[in-house]
Amino acid sequence: MSEKFQKCVEDFQCLNCGQEVSGNGFTDHCPNCLYSKHVDINPGDRANNCRGILKPINIAPKKSGYTIFYKCLSCDLEITNKTAEQDDITNFLITLKNQ
Ligand SMILES: [Zn+2]
Ligand SMILES: [Zn+2]
Structure with a gap:
């Protein structure tokens, strides 16, 4: 079974907050909570x-x-990404403060 999707623009639902995210080819994370x-x-x-x-x-x-x-919750790898224009980092900053 091959699982090779060659799709770069994809809509997805945020795994953390459930927000529907429409992909634009650049955004691969949730603009609401930044999870990816x-x-x-x-x-x-x-x-x-x-x-x-x-x-x-x-x-x-x-x-x-x-x-x-x-940080990946499955394989523990740490990676960086950058925010997109539509990202709202306020929620994340609140979460960070409350940890
Ligand atoms: Zn989210
Ligand atoms: Zn991973």
Whole structure:
């Protein structure tokens, strides 16, 4: 059984908060809680079979937007991504503060 989807633009439902996210080819995380899915080896390649939940553990401001630091809940790998324009980081900052 081959499971090779060559799709880059995909809609998905957030695994954490249930938000419907419409993919635009760049966004692969939830704009509401920033959770993502472990699907890439290199950004955008969707070549990773892990499919674990990527939990945002921190963010850091960069020139435009923020760098998001993720940890995969399945394989423990730590990766970074960057925020997209439509992201609302307020919820994440509140969650971070309450941890
Ligand atoms: Zn979410
Ligand atoms: Zn993983």
